[in-house]
Structure formats: C-alpha cells, structure tokens
Amino acid sequence: MIDAPVLNVAALTPGTRALGPGLRSVLWVQGCPFRCPGCIAENWIPDRPATTMTPAQAARALAVQPDLQGVTFSGGEPMEQAAGLTEVITSMRRDRDLDLICFTGYRLERLRDRPPNPGVPGLLAAVDVLIDGLYRDDRNDGRGLRGSTNQRVHHLTDRLTGTDYDFTGRARTIELQQAGDDLLMVGVPDPVLASAFRPAHRED
Numbered sequence: 001m002i003d004a005p006v007l008n009v010a011a012l013t014p015g016t017r018a019l020g021p022g023l024r025s026v027l028w029v030q031g032c033p034f035r036c037p038g039c040i041a042e043n044w045i046p047d048r049p050a051t052t053m054t055p056a057q058a059a060r061a062l063a064v065q066p067d068l069q070g071v072t073f074s075g076g077e078p079m080e081q082a083a084g085l086t087e088v089i090t091s092m093r094r095d096r097d098l099d100l101i102c103f104t105g106y107r108l109e110r111l112r113d114r115p116p117n118p119g120v121p122g123l124l125a126a127v128d129v130l131i132d133g134l135y136r137d138d139r140n141d142g143r144g145l146r147g148s149t150n151q152r153v154h155h156l157t158d159r160l161t162g163t164d165y166d167f168t169g170r171a172r173t174i175e176l177q178q179a180g181d182d183l184l185m186v187g188v189p190d191p192v193l194a195s196a197f198r199p200a201h202r203e204d
Ligand code: SF4
Pocket: 032, 033, 034, 035, 036, 039, 040, 041, 042, 045, 075, 076, 077, 104, 105, 134, 135
C-alpha cells in the first residue's frame, strides 16, 4: 500500500489577483532546500512542521471562489512536495478548467534530467507556466511576476501564451490579506517593499 502524500503548508489563500492572471488561489509550501539571500519568504525556508493537510483538504480550501481562473504554487519549494501538489491540482481540475503557475528554485533542465524526487515529472506535466531559478536580490528589477531577471518564465503549455498578461514586464501588485492574527503579503514585491517586509532576523 502506498501512503497518500501529506502536504506541509506554510499558507494559502483562496483568492488573489496578485500572483498571476485573473482570480487565483495560492498555496505556499513550507520548506525549501535553498537559501537565497534576500528571500522574502525566509520563515518558510526551514523544513519544519507548519500546517499539515491532505491534498483533498487543500483542494477544498483553495476552490471556494466560484469564478476562479487559476492556481499558483509557491513557497518554500513546491517541487519538494510535488506528489501532493499534483493531487491538489488534479482534484481541482475535476470540477473546472484551471491554469497552473508554479515557482521553483530549481532550473527546468535539472527537474527534467535529474528530478529531486519521484513526484516531479507528474507536477511538471500539470504546470502551464513554470518560473524557475534562484532569487537574486541584486537582479530584482521591480517588474514582472518573477522575482529577479535571472529567473525564467517557461510556458510548458500554450494555455497562457495568448493572454495579455506580461510575466516579465508588468507592474507588480501586492495584496495584504488578514490571516488569523497575521498579515499575509500576497504577490512579488518590488525591492523597496521587499526590504520593508523582510524580517529583521534570519531563522536557522
Ligand atoms: S528558492 Fe524561493 S523560497 Fe527558496 S530560498 Fe530561494 S527565494 Fe526563498
């Protein structure tokens, strides 16, 4: 018997317009093997228990908006939880047609040639747009959905190629959402906002 994957979730939102075209839900995973200097999500780097959910629970939490267009996976490092995330998007797509954007610190070539775990090919097959590469603070130009200019936008399908959404040149938007007692910053901040929100202390 194969155990069903359990997701370690840093945060999620059922609705935002700040992380891709249209109204989207977003899941950020907890845990990342990289330590990019200037990472805006550095509390989500440690591989420690956050909120554990089954893929079915996550899919239900992400699917509450009736006019949802797509889903974005970020983190943390989504490829570390690829099998569970594949189940999430597969489950959500049973009910409606949704596009999928996924961020990763890995390069696409590495994911294809030497996937870091067996779930990666399945997730790649579900992704419409993959934004790859490590964040470089010195190459954050304040534009586009990618955090820095060294990161690449790969259209793995043609689902989002015909839209007027400019992944690399658009003005950035940020939303602040209430998440319990905390504020959740949704979106890719420009350099000024990024330094304003960066925690004062790095966690080890
Ligand atoms: S890959 Fe992303 S989440 Fe991981 S350290 Fe780099 S910027 Fe942060």
